[in-house]
Amino acid sequence: MSWFQRKAKGINTPTELKREAPDGLWHQCSECKQVMHTREHKNNAYTCLHCNYHDKIGSEAYFKILFDEGEYQELDSEMRSADPLEFVDTKAYPERIVTTEKKSGLKDAVRTAHGNMHGKKITISCMDFGFIGGSMGSVVGEKIARGMDHALKTKTPFLMISKSGGARMMEAGYSLMQMAKTSAKIAQLDEAKVPYISLMTDPTTGGVTASFAMLGDFNISEPGALIGFAGPRIIKETIGKDLPKGFQTAEFVQDHGFLDFIVDRKDLKDKLASLLNMIKK
Amino acid sequence: MRTLLEFEKPIAELEAKLEDMKKLASENNVDVSSAVRNLTNSIEELRKETFTNLTRWQRVQLSRHPDRPYSLDYIQMMCEEFHEIHGDRNVGDDPAIVGGFGNIDGQTVMIIGQQKGRKTKERQYRNFGMPNPEGYRKALRLMHMAEKFDIPVVTLIDTPGAFPGLEAEERGQGEAIARNIKEMMTLKVPVICVVIGEGASGGALGIGIGDRVLMMENSWYSVISPENCSTILWRSWDFKEQAADALKLTAEDMKGFGLVDGIIPEPRGGAHLDFEKAGETLKKTILSEIKTLAKQKPSDRIDARIDKFCSMGVVVE
Ligand SMILES: [Zn+2]
16 A cells, blocks of 8 residues: 555656556546555545545445455345336336436345354345435335344344435335334334444435434444435525535534444444444343 | 415305305395305305315315414314423424323323414414424424323324424434334324325424324325425426326325325315314314224234334335
8 A cells, every 4th residue: 555655646647647547447536636546445445545535335345345255145136116106207217217227237226135244144235326316215115124124033233324315206105104114123123132233325315314324223424424314405495505514424413413433434344343242142 | 364276266256256146135135045046056066076176286285275274273173171392301392393282072192293383473483384303302202201101192294394404404303303203113102193284204204103194185295295306306396286196195195005094084175164174073083093092902003003114115026
């Protein structure tokens, strides 16, 4: 790492370098614009070696980071959205689904898997923002609920990684009731004394924040993540003023008492394993 | 002074005509009884036609009718006595949610409702029925108190949404709603929730977890308002009628999907035309539901409540 940093500092024009480098070899940080090896960026859990900016990543990357040897068994991998309302806006909902499936290679906005984390069993549900903004419809609610069922059945910890714009409008009332369903399952986790960790990543807003994301035994986040109930644009419109700097960042939410801690992604696995080890029976 | 929605106007015009006719007849001492009968029949016909074929958007308009009964109106109509209890014992008292012990035909209940205001000043005071986190936390405090004294909980839902304000975020709007949803799942006493007007999204669900979730005939309940849905999906405010249709947000729709348990009928033309009758129907429904639910063991009620919400959703496997 130090070798690379020295080298990187000697580079005056990252864009030029990018042009010279073979495709995919270099990663330019979207925050500080510094350039680093793609491999090193990946080995650093997709966070910047220079400014610690946390790149937005999806379920596959989180599973690879958290499960031992990157190995896991996926649950309900074939579950897909129905169209119970026959919802049509400028486009029919099933069309949106098909387009998004093709673009993202995903079946819906959440994936659930179980495996080992430092040798201990854990179930993880992780949202994918790339699927209609990580919006919560019936599939998201049901897969999370079943993931929690798996944790209940095996009496092993459950980790939820949220990343969502909120509810999926195209499932209207059904979407709303997923907030109820997931919260009901958490009540059962409480009863069964199964640990539930909620990791809120950039961004976590709307109905997701107002249900399972805020209901962890541990509510945690990554640096700089946007976390809120209402989106910043709506709040700005409501109050008719600019929002203070840092409003709704993970640091802001922690300062106001709603996050237990913020953890760098590269330390996430070790910290969670250690924490869960302390509370295990 | 009555407020008239566009589709109420033709009926109101005929009603005014009828009044004029009666007045003229009595002043001039002429017999117009057959004309009065005809006109009365036409009014009834028109009313029937208008209100049996309401569009979803018209239902939304009725749910927001400025003359519609609000939570405190129902509380006043249903309860012989009501002791309002303020505050979340933490930050403050939220006037957008009211609550307290009430007495309905001898049955003590904890009633909690979202409250809108009728005149400009009161509307602002009630924050247009948009609760802050303190409101949800007050509601939860009262529900736990009801649980302690083994008293059923009744919630009246009527909100355009939880308040999207700066302080609301600072004080954890999302956490407050989430906690209520979870804790209401395991309340040991019977819980009955009634959408009396607007049931907008998480702001409604924050007091909306019950053994029975009912909707008044002209209320709506969904994940977003038609206007906001229109703005996001059509990128314009103008598609609110299409949005209302797409969202399928009426009592009939929601009951059809099994997302609510029942519909409470309103007087023809809407609850605002006959407070007494609307209040009486609500009161009878609440009492009969409490009677049924009281027969169950608390643990059975909780299991059934959780199972009900866990079964909601449609997926393809
Ligand atoms: Zn950087």
